[in-house]
Each structure stands twice: as structure tokens, then as C-alpha cells.
Amino acid sequence: MKTYTRPLDFKHGRVDMTHGSGGRAMAQLIDELFVKHFVKHCSNDMLAEQGDGACFALPAGAGRMVMATDSHVVSPLFFPGGDIGCLSVHGTINDVAMMGAKPLYLSASFILEEGFPLADLQRIVISMANAAREAGVVIITGDTKVVEEGKGDGVFITTTGIGVMPEGIALRASNIKVGDKILVSGMLGDHGVAIMSQRENLTFETTIQSDTAALHGLVAAILDAVPNLHVLRDPTRGGLATVLNEFAKASGHGMVIQEKSIPVRAEVAAACELLGLDPLYVANEGKLVAFCASDDAEALLAAMQAHPLGRDAAIIGEVIADEHAFVQMNTAFGGRRMVDWLNGEQLPRIC
Amino acid sequence: MKTYTRPLDFKHGRVDMTHGSGGRAMAQLIDELFVKHFVKHCSNDMLAEQGDGACFALPAGAGRMVMATDSHVVSPLFFPGGDIGCLSVHGTINDVAMMGAKPLYLSASFILEEGFPLADLQRIVISMANAAREAGVVIITGDTKVVEEGKGDGVFITTTGIGVMPEGIALRASNIKVGDKILVSGMLGDHGVAIMSQRENLTFETTIQSDTAALHGLVAAILDAVPNLHVLRDPTRGGLATVLNEFAKASGHGMVIQEKSIPVRAEVAAACELLGLDPLYVANEGKLVAFCASDDAEALLAAMQAHPLGRDAAIIGEVIADEHAFVQMNTAFGGRRMVDWLNGEQLPRIC
Known part of the structure; x- marks a missing residue:
């Protein structure tokens, strides 16, 4: 009617x-x-x-x-x-x-x-x-x-x-153990940089696109390959640095990541420099961070890379004993620096 | 930590x-x-x-x-x-x-x-x-x-x-049949008038309070008494008139309600006159409208009235055959008028 x-x-x-x-x-x-x-x-x-x-x-x-x-x-x-x-x-x-x-x-x-x-x-x-x-x-x-x-x-x-x-799945921060490997499923920072470029009216030779995507297919594939996966999180607001700090706080362990292993597109790295952003803190909308036992890391990496949304996956670091639960990064220049919680605002209204 | x-x-x-x-x-x-x-x-x-x-x-x-x-x-x-x-x-x-x-x-x-x-x-x-x-x-x-x-x-x-x-429950507009009785669980218009009075800075001798309440206890009690209840709806935005018109449209039947049976507090009726509102269109946040077979109406009314949130419940009308699916009201003065869809806005941001 x-x-x-x-x-x-x-x-x-x-x-x-x-x-x-x-x-x-x-x-x-x-x-x-x-x-x-x-x-x-x-x-x-x-x-x-x-x-x-x-x-x-x-x-x-x-x-x-x-x-x-x-x-x-x-x-x-x-x-x-x-x-x-x-x-x-x-x-x-x-x-x-x-x-x-x-x-x-x-x-x-x-x-x-x-x-x-x-x-x-x-x-x-x-x-x-x-x-x-x-x-x-x-x-x-x-x-x-x-x-x-x-x-x-x-x-x-x-x-x-x-x-x-599914039966038997219990992904949680308390599963994280010293020695665990830390993986990301692909290039970091695309979403945040796409938004900020648009907002600031910046143009680059190639347009940086948001990575927005539904990840449940990738998750099903990697859980199939590594049912004992410890925990997953998508690094949205606050980026990779925030996820690592949340997990460090929740598990009570420290973490060390390798700057040279972290996948970031050259255009995104360049745009971040121009915009005064650190890709570790920039939001992603189609990436995940995974923690697993050291023995499972290669199988997990292979499962990620076999999926279209995980092609650029990488092992980026590991969990260490640290009573302060600090997150640290070995830099590309051979130093080591703290990766702290985001203080203040980096990118408002990014999602 | x-x-x-x-x-x-x-x-x-x-x-x-x-x-x-x-x-x-x-x-x-x-x-x-x-x-x-x-x-x-x-x-x-x-x-x-x-x-x-x-x-x-x-x-x-x-x-x-x-x-x-x-x-x-x-x-x-x-x-x-x-x-x-x-x-x-x-x-x-x-x-x-x-x-x-x-x-x-x-x-x-x-x-x-x-x-x-x-x-x-x-x-x-x-x-x-x-x-x-x-x-x-x-x-x-x-x-x-x-x-x-x-x-x-x-x-x-x-x-x-x-x-x-629960097993066996399927409340939906398509259950509504000609001859069904229409009940409301209590006084209408309290919420909308409480908000509008506050917004317009009106004061009355007694403050009109919103009826905001969780109705699941009342629903469980009435389903217990009348498992064959046809359909329920809470008359929030757009009030009773909107619920009746939605159900008339969805069921393809007409409805007639009795103005003198519709419970409205005297203060709310007075405030509505002052504010230029029709209580039939004013939002409620702790009331429900129920449709049931004529034979179940007295049991439903008794079950409502036995519950603290249904004390002022009333049978207010019935479903009639009408290919236009109109909602009409027999007025307190003995006339009959259309109760149309709300046209335009009555009370913005009421919930």
C-alpha cells in the first residue's frame, strides 16, 4: 500500500x-x-x-x-x-x-x-x-x-x-606469553593518511587509499592454520602503538618490535613526514595485529600471506619479560626507543 | 597497574x-x-x-x-x-x-x-x-x-x-485480525510533556514526570496470562497515533478508538492544550499498546492492571474491516474523526 x-x-x-x-x-x-x-x-x-x-x-x-x-x-x-x-x-x-x-x-x-x-x-x-x-x-x-x-x-x-x-576459541590478552611473536597483516597507516590528506587537501603522485576492509575472512583462514593463536586486534584509532601498549598493560609483559620489519608504504611514510605523523600511531581499518607462540609464527605468516588481505604480512617483534610492561622499538638506525601510549590527540575523527 | x-x-x-x-x-x-x-x-x-x-x-x-x-x-x-x-x-x-x-x-x-x-x-x-x-x-x-x-x-x-x-512467541502486525481489541498499559503523553515543559520552561502545580521505564517485566507477565497476544509496540516518537497507523498499514485493517477510554492525566491534557499538542501523538517511554483477540481482552486487561507498570491500563478500541486501513476515533463529544499519520514534526528530539 x-x-x-x-x-x-x-x-x-x-x-x-x-x-x-x-x-x-x-x-x-x-x-x-x-x-x-x-x-x-x-x-x-x-x-x-x-x-x-x-x-x-x-x-x-x-x-x-x-x-x-x-x-x-x-x-x-x-x-x-x-x-x-x-x-x-x-x-x-x-x-x-x-x-x-x-x-x-x-x-x-x-x-x-x-x-x-x-x-x-x-x-x-x-x-x-x-x-x-x-x-x-x-x-x-x-x-x-x-x-x-x-x-x-x-x-x-x-x-x-x-x-x-566457534568452539574452543578464546583469544585474549592474558594468553600472551614471553617469547610470543607479533605479526601484522599488512601495510600500516593507509587509512589515517588517506583521511588526513583529504582533510588537509594534500595531493601526492599516487592517491593514498584507505585500507577499509572486512577482515573476518582473513581471521577464519588464520584460525584454521593456527588454532592456538593467542590474541588478535585491529589497530584502528591510536594505531599499532596503542594496540601494543594495551596488550602490554593487560598481559604484564614487555614488547620489542623491529622498525625495519614494519610494513609501511613509501608514499605513506613520506606523507606522514609531511603531516608530522608517526605511522605507528596512525589508524588502519583493514589490518590486524596477531600474537602467537614462537613455534607457530611461520605457519601464521604463511596463512596471512596466502590471503588477499594479508599479502604484505610480516613478523615485527616479540614479547619479552619486563615488569614495567614497556613497548620498545629497535630503530632502523640501530638504536632502541620507547613506543609510549599516544599522549594527547593525533588524528581526531579518523573513524 | x-x-x-x-x-x-x-x-x-x-x-x-x-x-x-x-x-x-x-x-x-x-x-x-x-x-x-x-x-x-x-x-x-x-x-x-x-x-x-x-x-x-x-x-x-x-x-x-x-x-x-x-x-x-x-x-x-x-x-x-x-x-x-x-x-x-x-x-x-x-x-x-x-x-x-x-x-x-x-x-x-x-x-x-x-x-x-x-x-x-x-x-x-x-x-x-x-x-x-x-x-x-x-x-x-x-x-x-x-x-x-x-x-x-x-x-x-x-x-x-x-x-x-521464548519458544512459540511470534508477535507481529500480520497477526492482527478484524475484531481484535486494542489496549494501552497506562496514561499517555507523560514523557513528551515532561520534556516539552522543561524545554519551554513551563511549570505546573505538579511537575509532570517522564514515564521512562523498562517494560520487559510487564511483557513477561502479560504473555504469561495471554500467550496468544497478537502484537505489542511501545508508543514512543509519534505516540499512539503513529503505532495505530503503522499497524493499520501493515495489517490492512482499519481501527476505531474511543477518546473517552484513552487514559491521559488531567495535568498532561492541560499542558497539551497550552503547548498546542495532541496527546495521541506525544511520546511515551514506559507504555505499550497491545492487540489481542476479543475473547482475550479482559484477561489481558487484568494481567496489565495487576502489574505496577500497568495499573492504569485500558481497552481503548478495536480493529475493523476497512480497505483504506484508516484509524478513526469516536470523540468524547459523540463525533468521529480521522487519526492520521503525524504530518510534519511535532516534538523534535524527544528521545
Whole structure:
């Protein structure tokens, strides 16, 4: 039954306060934008039912589940290699995947600013739908709120993901032991530098693209090869340095990494110098850090490198006994320096 | 291990961009605010582990689950009867409960505006912790982002809830049949009028309090009494009129309600007149609308009235055959009028 007098104008229209009112304008936005794209792309009966939530059957034998959530406030909304839409799908899938779980479903909640172009919103929603379909994850429920001009910033998207945990997997910082090897799955710093270049209007010979990607396929592949993997984490805000410091604090051990082993694109290293950034602290959206027993490191590296998203993987360091739980780096010049927590802000609104 | 030089200043401190950076300041905010209150109140091992997400065991025999999400942008943040904190817990619990499910876990994601007082944030977090504990629901994971001053509005909170669906329950609009009775669980309009009075700086002889409350206990009680209940919905944004129109559209049937049967406090009716509002369209945060077969209506009413949150429940109307799926109301003056979809905005940022 059609109840709208004319379709939404996705060419010239803008978000207004009525789109968050609970009334007819909101129902139309949900029908003609969210349901249209999320259902079309996912043959998603659950979202089409439009209750206050969505019901789903548990996979047979599921014993444990994982839940993860992320608000996305990235600025600018569109950047080389992606946009807030696909980022908000990848980011939460990756949080679920880092626990070792298989992501199944997402919710998506939008906080829209009055005046935001419907064309941009449509582009973002299509990007989310495509990212979810490619990842095999279904967006089953959502919410839309609208705030007055000047009380938001275009669009913020909060996604929550749930997934099923395979039997016997327990990835956690307390698994980390002295002697463990530390691996990264590829080149660091691409996402943060792509955003900052866009924000500062910098152009380089080659455009640096965000690495935004869903990592659950890579995680499944490496867990298959090395079921005794100790822990995984995606180095997003705060970058590799933050992940290592969090794990050092949580495990009570120290870490030493080798600067010359850390994969960073030459363009990214050059852009970081220009922007005054340290690639160790720059956000990634399609990379992971893994810890495993020394004996498993070569098998883990091979499994990573065999996957398209882990081609440039490398062993970058190891866990050492250190009661201060410091993270240190042997520099390319032969010295050793501390890799401290990020103090202050480096890159605001990077994700 | 303590890694912070001094504790956060919850008396005079303010949110700054570093609290969203991924670095030390963010870790401190999480430790000293979110983990402290959510863990203390819930003996919550999962959040204390601080991975990218949380893992939980499924209840034995669970076959289906429900997921619901809501972003909360209510303004003002504090209002008579509640605040954005407890509202964000109740709102999502209620969305899960309206499906007939038992809510178990919540995620909570914060978008903070630079400069927001830490004292207010602490008050909100404590309110969330208390609301969750009282409801027997655990906040297991979360996220924090910070946006620049003027790009947000104090704090926005997105919560996502998951719950377990009991065997055999399938509440949905397509269950609605001609002849069904329509019930509401209590007085309508309290929440919206409490917010609007605060916003417009109106005072009445008695302060009108928001009805914000978690309804899953009431839902469990009424499902116990009437397992064949057809459908439930909480009349939040857009109020009772919006719920009835959504259900009319989804079921393809018409509805007639009796104005004189609809419970509205005298103070709320008076405030609505003063503010130019129609109580049928005003948001509630602790009420539900239920549809059941005519034969079950008295048992349902009795079950509602036996519960503290359903004391003022009433049968307000019924479902009729109408190919236009119109919602109509027999007025107190003996006439009949259309109850249309809300056109335009009535109450922006009410939840």
C-alpha cells in the first residue's frame, strides 16, 4: 500500500526535522532508502518486517556469541578508498572478527543533521549495503534520529554486530606469553593518511587509499592454520602503538618490535613526514595485529600471506619479560626507543 | 597497574578531543568512568576484559534471538523523571521486549561533544548503570567518540540490545485480525510533556514526570496470562497515533478508538492544550499498546492492571474491516474523526 504522495527527491532533497519525527516523513525515508537498499541487497525479511527490532534463528549448536559496537564520526564522510558507510560496516565486523567469531548480523543507527543532502545519505546507505553484502553479513534492524543544523555533523552511524564464536576459541590478552611473536597483516597507516590528506587537501603522485576492509575472512583462514593463536586486534584509532601498549598493560609483559620489519608504504611514510605523523600511531581499518607462540609464527605468516588481505604480512617483534610492561622499538638506525601510549590527540575523527 | 598520573576531575573537568583519540586519555575515561560504573553495578567480567567486543554464553535451549537498536538524542539531557542515560537503557530494553523477547545484554556507544562537563557525563553513566542493574540487563561492550564543539550536542547515546525469544512467541502486525481489541498499559503523553515543559520552561502545580521505564517485566507477565497476544509496540516518537497507523498499514485493517477510554492525566491534557499538542501523538517511554483477540481482552486487561507498570491500563478500541486501513476515533463529544499519520514534526528530539 503506497501512502506517500510523491517519492523522496534523492537529487535535490535534504534531511529535515520531520525525517526523525516518527511520522509519515520518517516512514517514507525508511521505506524508500533504508529498507530499499538493505533489503534489496540482502534479501532481508527481518528488516522488511519493520518491528522495533529483528528476530533471528541461532545457528545449530551455537554456544557462545560475540557483540561489538562502534560509533562512526569520520570526517570527511567520503575519502579515497571508502566512506563512512562501508567503514561503519567494516569497523564493526572487524571488532567481532577480532574476538575469533563469525559475524552474522548488524544493526545500524543514524544520527542525521538537518539539511544533510539526501543524495549523500543515499550514497552512504548504498555503500553500507554493498559492504554488508560482500561480507555476507545482514543488516537486520536500525534507527534514525535527526538533530537541528549545528547540533551534529552531517551523519554519524553507530553499528552493532553479533557473531557466533566457534568452539574452543578464546583469544585474549592474558594468553600472551614471553617469547610470543607479533605479526601484522599488512601495510600500516593507509587509512589515517588517506583521511588526513583529504582533510588537509594534500595531493601526492599516487592517491593514498584507505585500507577499509572486512577482515573476518582473513581471521577464519588464520584460525584454521593456527588454532592456538593467542590474541588478535585491529589497530584502528591510536594505531599499532596503542594496540601494543594495551596488550602490554593487560598481559604484564614487555614488547620489542623491529622498525625495519614494519610494513609501511613509501608514499605513506613520506606523507606522514609531511603531516608530522608517526605511522605507528596512525589508524588502519583493514589490518590486524596477531600474537602467537614462537613455534607457530611461520605457519601464521604463511596463512596471512596466502590471503588477499594479508599479502604484505610480516613478523615485527616479540614479547619479552619486563615488569614495567614497556613497548620498545629497535630503530632502523640501530638504536632502541620507547613506543609510549599516544599522549594527547593525533588524528581526531579518523573513524 | 596504574598508568595515569592523576585521576580524572569529575567535578570541574570537561571532555576534550583526546578522550576520543584511542590513546591514554581515552583509556583513562573508559577505566575511571565506564568500566567503573558498568562493572561495579553489574559484576560484569565481560566489559572488564576490554576487548573490541564481548563474548557471552547462550542460555541453554535458546533457539531465536532478538536485536534492537536506538540512538538517543533527547534534549534537554536531564528532565523530570529521568535523563538520557536511563532513557537509553529503557528505550532499547523496550524494543527487545516488544518482540516478546527477554532482554539480556546491551551495548552502549557514546558520541561526546568537546567541552561537555565530565560531571554531567558521570551522572548520565551512573543513571545508565542503575537502570541496567534494576532491569537485570548487563552492559557488556561499548565505544566512545568525541567530536569538536559545535559538531554535536553534549552527548548522544546509541544502545543496542539482544534478548532471547521464548519458544512459540511470534508477535507481529500480520497477526492482527478484524475484531481484535486494542489496549494501552497506562496514561499517555507523560514523557513528551515532561520534556516539552522543561524545554519551554513551563511549570505546573505538579511537575509532570517522564514515564521512562523498562517494560520487559510487564511483557513477561502479560504473555504469561495471554500467550496468544497478537502484537505489542511501545508508543514512543509519534505516540499512539503513529503505532495505530503503522499497524493499520501493515495489517490492512482499519481501527476505531474511543477518546473517552484513552487514559491521559488531567495535568498532561492541560499542558497539551497550552503547548498546542495532541496527546495521541506525544511520546511515551514506559507504555505499550497491545492487540489481542476479543475473547482475550479482559484477561489481558487484568494481567496489565495487576502489574505496577500497568495499573492504569485500558481497552481503548478495536480493529475493523476497512480497505483504506484508516484509524478513526469516536470523540468524547459523540463525533468521529480521522487519526492520521503525524504530518510534519511535532516534538523534535524527544528521545
